[in-house]
Amino acid sequence: MEEHEWWKDAVVYQIYPRSFQDSNGDGVGDLQGILRRLDYIAELGANVIWLCPIYASPNEDNGYDISDYQKIQPDFGTMEDFECLLREAHKRGIRIILDLAVNHTSDEHRWFAHSRADRGNPCRDYYIWREGRGGGPPNNWNSWFGGSAWQYDAPSGMYYLHIFSPKQPDLNWDNPAVRESVFQMMTWWLDKGVDGFRMDVISLISKPETLPDGPGGDLSPFCINGPHVHAYLQEMNERVLSRFDIMTVGECPGVTVEEAKKYAGFSRGELNMVFQFEHTSTTDGPYGKWSDRRVWLPDLKKIFFHWQNGLKGAAWNCLFWGNHDQPRAVSKFGDEREEYRARSAKMLATCLYLMQGTVFLYQGEELGMTNAAFDSLGDYRDIETRNAYRDLVGGGCVTHDEMMRYIHRVSRDNARTPMQWDASPNAGFTTGTPWIGVNPNYKEINAQQEQSDDRSVLSYYKRLLRFRRENAIVRDGDFMPFWPEHDKILGYTRSLNGDTLYVLCNFTDERMPLLEIDTHGRYLETVFCNYEEPGPWALRPFEARVYLVRA
Template sequence: MNNVKWWKDAVVYQIYPKSFQDSNGDGIGDLQGIIRRLDYIKALGADVIWLSPIYDSPNADNGYDIRDYYSIHADYGKMEDFDRLLEEIHLRGMRLIMDLVVNHTSDEHKWFQESRKGKDNPYWDYYIWREAKDGHEPNNWSSWFGGSAWEKDSATGLYYLHIFHRKQPDLNWDNPSVRAEIYKMMEWWLKKGVDGFRMDVINLISKPEQMPDGINGDLSPFCINGPKVHQYLKEMNRQVTAHFDIMTVGECPGLTVETAKKYAGFDRKELNMVFQFEHTGLTDGIYGKWTNQSPYLPDLKAVFQKWQIQMKEEAWNCLFWGNHDQPRAVSKFGCDLPEYRDLSAKMLCICLYFMQGTPYIYQGEELGMANAGFFDIGQYRDIESLNAYHSFVDAGTLDKRTMLDYLAHVSRDNARTPMQWENNAGAGFTQGTPWISVGANWRAVNAKRELSDPDSVYYFYQKVLQLRKGNPIVQQGDFRLLRPDDEDLFAYTRNYGKEGYLVLCNFSDRELSISDLHVNIGRLIIGNYSGPVNHHVLHAYESAVYTILI
């Protein structure tokens, strides 16, 4: 565990604590529940656990609005529970990374409460305040959660910036005292023993001094990759992260390959890696993320090809299909119909995890958990989804049926339904009433059933992760895309020296001919179909990895 590049060979398992495992019957997941399930995660093959926020919070945005960085939310337990969790993770040879949410705080944070007292208060400049413009908001920027990005404060008569919810005021990173407080907090957690941070929307932290109107209210050109963001991340590295053997990964919306290299280049001294969302955003359209469309496979392949080839030797990729903000992978990229769900879940596993980068598995993905199956707005809890529904429907832009269909496809709540552990009403997640309804397919998809079935999605993930471990072809091999324009086949090779793999994935329910790939196919390494090997045809949602003869 002393290798400074340990994160390159790691497998990360993301836990959304509120929905993972309830231990006390209140319908909300907690830290003691996570402890109960550590052996399950370890057996899968993960060696890093990423916890979504567990800090004290009013939960306006499910914990991403932090009231106290040094306290555990009462729903999840106490600091003693966290200390025990960390100890149990380390005893199993695993590591823990925390969510670092420092673009904004809750408006109930002490800093903001003090800031509202006026310009004479030492915390005044901890946030981004502006005067009204012609009696209205300082500019036309729109919040990413709907409405204006500015909220008028009744105490001061001034406006504060919030890119997200109005209860999430943005911090002023230009204030050295803010940065000092954040670095102090990070060091506190690292000295406690955590092994790194996933940094929430970290490329938004630097805002411009001048804030002109955006085109149609879009603040993105001004706030994404802001003027001093690299200066601040280098300072963070210099003062904190470089002094610990840890893993840092930044969530960075709106990245290109070139900007990603600035954050995560091996010689940049900023972050180890970054999440980019180009592949998850391929379905975005006239209503932003709200759509029922599936990705067009040639576009999806082109995105992966670009990131695999252009990041090689210069920076490190994150490999993920989903997370707490995305719909379920098998529903968006595969097929969640019962006859194809397990096959396509296994296919997606092969497709992604034989690429170069660090795998991230979102809880339940290893079971083939699908979208929630909600059909009524009353079932939703996500503030972004609720705001979007009322914004589009109340304005008459979309009718209720269409918007509910869009939510069913892409709402964040699709990923936030309880983890499906068992075949019972609470899905083994809780003995009480869950804070959000259990997903519709809990009878067919649950850990208890899959752990008793050697052909399950869970054990398939386990095998693929074992094949990756320490594998130089996967870690260092060259990537070459085959048949880039094929609308059904995702095929690529990985070559390292005189060894290589051919990875074949059928993204359709049709048989595909693969006889014209012009690759010397060797032995089968792994596949999601049993029976005789056919080197000429791929069945519906079939995936296979072969050695290639070089």
């Protein structure tokens, strides 16, 4: 294994700026709002902030459609605000990594404006343009946001590719000038002092030159892990990343363990880590993510154990339950009912954050925030959610009531409701009208209330993250599944220098008898439990128990 790097010890706190803290009453979170909450993040035990996009954007996809990489979105503030935030975070020992979307830009980016202006413009080849076929698009690919992945441009008489919205045209990474422009922009930010990048859908940047039809219109087999993706990332590493002491993590839909070793292998010269989404996809159904299925624990265990053992000694894991694109962790993987919400939130944290890897926790997860489940489709702002409703309900695939159940379970807006700071109007997020509705349960679930309660989810997170920081066994210990066939309990051990940590988590609302643990006569010390009182030799509903056997 390579020498120890700071990002292996990191606890990354993901901020969705639009929903974190509004400082000026316009209903939109901003950089000055984040600045006000730096001490909260430091006290939690996080030492890295991942900022979702703060660049100039028309907000077709809430900032992932970038119109200028080197300007701040005015809703969020100014470049001076960002530079102040960066300085103040560094004073507190907190690094900041930026979200970088370079698979595509906004159609309002100057590159695209020049590209579509005429076929002879030097920027024409910055994007993927093709002639139509048989009076229609160049191939049968469907966009991940619905409809064709090709948009016809009448003035030039050609189509351009967009894996996402028509307002998010894909960049042509085969063009060296595109790569040079991206590398210059990245270097500009790193020279400014940022501490790395989370790279949006980075596994999609390379497309095959022939652009063949996909099975049933699916572009995934050709765009995911495309033909030159690793060459382009190695070039990025050589030209930019290797020159700085930074953290890099790639969002890689469809990545396997073997592919992850290519993207993030210790000797590959590409990225530090990748996000994989096998565990978040365990509830998918006939309509992809749009489903109300519940997680089946044996599937979850198989995935976690495969990644822990598969990357051992070769690459580094990312540990996360949720993010800005996923429903709230406690609603999907735990139980949001009042009697179980806090208990299951603590259990989920214990289960995942004692595995080997870097912790990524999403704003509000440390409070046990839940899905909002708005009554009306009109309350949702997410383009993916609205387009899916149009396609599935409008296409006669599902009824309105069925689709609303799916939206309540998995819409991205479940994670994008405002951070719940206190019980004052709008949860202390804004003095104005919030850009999206606040979850009505904010009076019961909020940071102010949990900071004063030693038994709260927030207090438990602080203790758990401190334990990670102070015990090398969590970072470096060997991983071994425990009771792998059990369909209600997820268990594993971490072992280092003769010490063994036993992690046992009950994923049900039932009492689960424990099997025998052979400690070879050594004392079994309880170091964590999400129940306050000592328990019997059984796991109570959603109980997490952590034992340590010392050498």
